[in-house]
Amino acid sequence: MDKAPDVIKIIYLIGELGRGGSERQLFLLLKQLVHKAFQLHVVVFNPSSYEVYNDELTRMGVELHLVPGDCRGVVKRARWLYRLFCKISPQIVHSWTTHDNPYAGLLGWLARIPVRWGSVRGSLTSSGFQRLPLVFRWLSLHGTSKLVVNSRAIIDELVLAGIAPVNIIFLQNCVEMESTGKVSDLGQYGVRQTQKVVGTVGNLRRVKNQKMFVDAMAGILLNSEDVAGVIVGQPVPEDPDLPDILASQIENLGLKGRLVVTGFYEDVP
Structure with missing residues (x-):
């Protein structure tokens, strides 16, 4: 029987490391994995236009690998990644972004x-998934042994798409509990x-459906x-x-001053 490795090397793949929701979840997971038994690597495909987690992850001991700007296109990125994989020789590779699953x-x-x-x-x-080439869509769902999801609704979609439930891992989103109570x-x-x-x-994207949140809150805020x-x-x-669309919606529903859009906020847990 092979001896278990003293250090487990894990490579995570992610599109970018801006302070969005998906990136936050990876950051919180890595905080839990920072331990002498793990050597953690994160491959970042694209630079972010916003504040990023690079410095915090580096201070935690996570090694970041930024895909070079001249590695555009599937072939160049694949060649660069393959060399990195062989150099690090990890026991685990986990794509955090669906279109990077292949x-x-x-x-x-x-x-x-x-x-x-x-x-x-x-x-x-x-639309983001449907715009992928057909072969990429297939590999995104069938190219890895397990798929990690953060929603039971996604589990249902995957099962309908032919993915066996045993190959789906449900990892709920989480927040960091502040010990200071601030x-x-x-x-x-x-x-x-x-x-x-x-x-x-x-982030303010249509796919996040903040307009639905405004409509849902109207009945509560106007009565409480x-x-x-x-x-x-x-x-x-x-x-x-x-x-601008959200601002108009909030004003038309009479919620100005009751429902606010803060923009980026530093201390979201």
Whole structure:
């Protein structure tokens, strides 16, 4: 019987490391894995236009590998990644981004990485997934031995797509519990600390459906003075008009001052 390795090497693949929801979940997972038994690596495919987790992860001892800017296209990226996989020789490769699953599955197999996992963190009907070439869509779902998901609805979609439930791992989203008990000060937005806050966190994208959140909160806020609504999220180039659309919606529903959009917020747990 082979002796278990003293250090387990894990490579995570992610599209970018900006302070979005998916990146936050990976950051929190890595914080739990920082231990002498693990050697952690994160491959970042694209630079982010926003604040990133690079410095915090580096201080934690996670090694970052930024795909060079001249590695554009599947072939160049595949060649660069294969060389990195062979150099590190990890026991596990886990793609945190659905469209990067084929790299983890196919290149991981070629590099003889024993454990090759992918992730699905959004609906298979989303435009982002449907725009992928057919072969990439197939490899994204079938190219790895396990798929990690954060939603029971996604589990149902995957089963309908022919993925065996035994090959799906449900990992719920989490938040960091602050030991200090410090409460975020939202006074600058007109939110009193005595109010109950109902919020949603995510970059301002149509796919996040913040408009539905505004509609859902209208009935609550108009009837409950002790409740405030908060949308934490920054504008993104893909949906530049969404902040104005949300502002108009909030004003038309009579929620101005009761439901606020804060933009980027540093201390989201």
